[in-house]
Amino acid sequence: MFRLFLVSATALLLFGCSSTQPSYNYVNTTSKPTNTPVARSSKLTPVPKQQIIKPNYPQYVVQKGDTLSSISRRCGLPIERIKHYNQLKSSRLEIGQRLYLPGVYKLSKAPTPAPPMVQNVSRNISIVPRSRWAKYKIKGNVTKMGKVSKITVHHTDDGPKLSKISDIKFLQGIENHHRNNRKWACIGYHFIIGRDGTIYQGRPLLYQGAHARSNNPNNIGISLIGDFNKGYPAKSQLASLSALLGNLRSKYGVASKAVYGHRHLNQTECPGKYLGAWINSYRTGR
Numbered sequence: 001m002f003r004l005f006l007v008s009a010t011a012l013l014l015f016g017c018s019s020t021q022p023s024y025n026y027v028n029t030t031s032k033p034t035n036t037p038v039a040r041s042s043k044l045t046p047v048p049k050q051q052i053i054k055p056n057y058p059q060y061v062v063q064k065g066d067t068l069s070s071i072s073r074r075c076g077l078p079i080e081r082i083k084h085y086n087q088l089k090s091s092r093l094e095i096g097q098r099l100y101l102p103g104v105y106k107l108s109k110a111p112t113p114a115p116p117m118v119q120n121v122s123r124n125i126s127i128v129p130r131s132r133w134a135k136y137k138i139k140g141n142v143t144k145m146g147k148v149s150k151i152t153v154h155h156t157d158d159g160p161k162l163s164k165i166s167d168i169k170f171l172q173g174i175e176n177h178h179r180n181n182r183k184w185a186c187i188g189y190h191f192i193i194g195r196d197g198t199i200y201q202g203r204p205l206l207y208q209g210a211h212a213r214s215n216n217p218n219n220i221g222i223s224l225i226g227d228f229n230k231g232y233p234a235k236s237q238l239a240s241l242s243a244l245l246g247n248l249r250s251k252y253g254v255a256s257k258a259v260y261g262h263r264h265l266n267q268t269e270c271p272g273k274y275l276g277a278w279i280n281s282y283r284t285g286r
Contacts, residue, residue, distance in 0.1 A: 059098040066093055075104040078126070081196070102196045104166060125247055127191070128200045133168045134175060139185040142207040145218065148252040151245060152212050152260045153279055154189065154223040155233075155271040167194040167225055171202075184210045189223040191244060197236030199244060215265045220248060228272030238278065245282070257283055 060071070068091045072079045079091070085100045093099075162170060175187040182188075188210035189202040202221075203209055211221035224233050224241065232238070245259060261279040262270035271279065 060101050060104075062093045062095055062097040062099060064095055066095075067091070068093065071099070071101075075101050077101060077104060081198070085196075104168075125199065125243055128198060130201050130204070133171050133200060134186070135172055136175065136179060136186065138203070138207075139179070141183075142185045143217075145206060145208050147218055148205075148220055148248075148254065149218040150215075150258040150260060151220045151222065151248055151254055152215070152262055152265060153241070153245075153271050153275065154211060154221065154262045155228045155275055156192075156223055156225050157227050157229075157270065157272070158225065162225075167196075167198070167200075170225060171200060178210065182210070189221040191220075191222045193222065193224045193233075193237050193240050193244070195225050195234060195237065197234065197240040199240050212262055212265045220252075224271065224275065228275035229269060230272070230274075232274045232278070242282075256285055259283055 060075075062071075068079050068082060068088075072082060082088070082099065082101065083091075085102055156170070156174065158170070165173075171187070171192060174192075178184045178187050185203070185207070187202045190205055190209050192200045192202050194200060202223075205220065208216050209219060209221040210216060211223070212219060222241065222244065224237050226233055226237070233241070248254065249256070249259070259279065259282060261276045262268050263276055264279075
């Protein structure tokens with residue numbers, strides 16, 4: 001649906017970098033651990049620690065004066081997420097050290113203070129606010145949400161170029177399509193869950209969404225980045241979805257049977273057969 005945008009965005013990423021920016025190395029890190037059978041032995045062999053499978057993101061080279069806090073402020077990723085992806089046991093960095101920053105292709109030039117994380121759902125969930133990723137203000141053609149009575153889950157049904165673009169660039173592409181092609185106020189979903197489990201704020205909950213034709217009133221829209229006709233979402237995505245659903249249901253008094261996949265409300269394959277199966281189990285409490 002967004003192939004034309006994604007191709008253009010990828011070209012910008014490849015040719016738009018300034019020579020004054022910190023250096024990045026693109027490396028192939030998409031290989032997965034194999035399940036090679038191990039010969040039986042009377043002695044127990046230690047199980048190696050499961051490796052973190054890193055997406056095909058660039059690496060940031062630590063420079064003089066960098067700290068985890070300053071890098072976090074410049075790229076918008078929480079410190080704990082940076083430490084997790086790089087398996088760091090402490091906050092100490094060395095000059096020349098390489099860091100994976102999932103979903104980030106360019107750091108801001110100066111470590112300016114970032115907006116606080118939105119916590120309008122629960123104290124236990126942090127959400128990246130619109131101000132960290134959106135390029136546009138919300139237009140005036142919005143409708144008040146009213147009393148929330150249901151939640152609908154979607155997938156973005158991404159194109160083949162998604163592996164070469166960051167989640168934030170992809171979000172900006174969705175919003176551009178929703179604003180300029182469909183003439184909506186902003187992105188139609190209230191929340192979007194990235195490939196690494198990060199939850200992004202879309203349309204503020206104050207306003208009715210634009211994600212389920214004829215079923216938008218009183219309906220919170222959540223979309224996961226990916227095509228889940230091909231397979232299940234990542235464990236981190238499902239964990240974030242489960243936590244977000246639990247908190248939204250608690251806050252607004254929504255029953256599990258009032259959590260829908262888009263296919264329950266409209267004629268569509270969304271959110272894909274695999275995520276759809278997860279939603280079916282969630283609705284019945286299994």
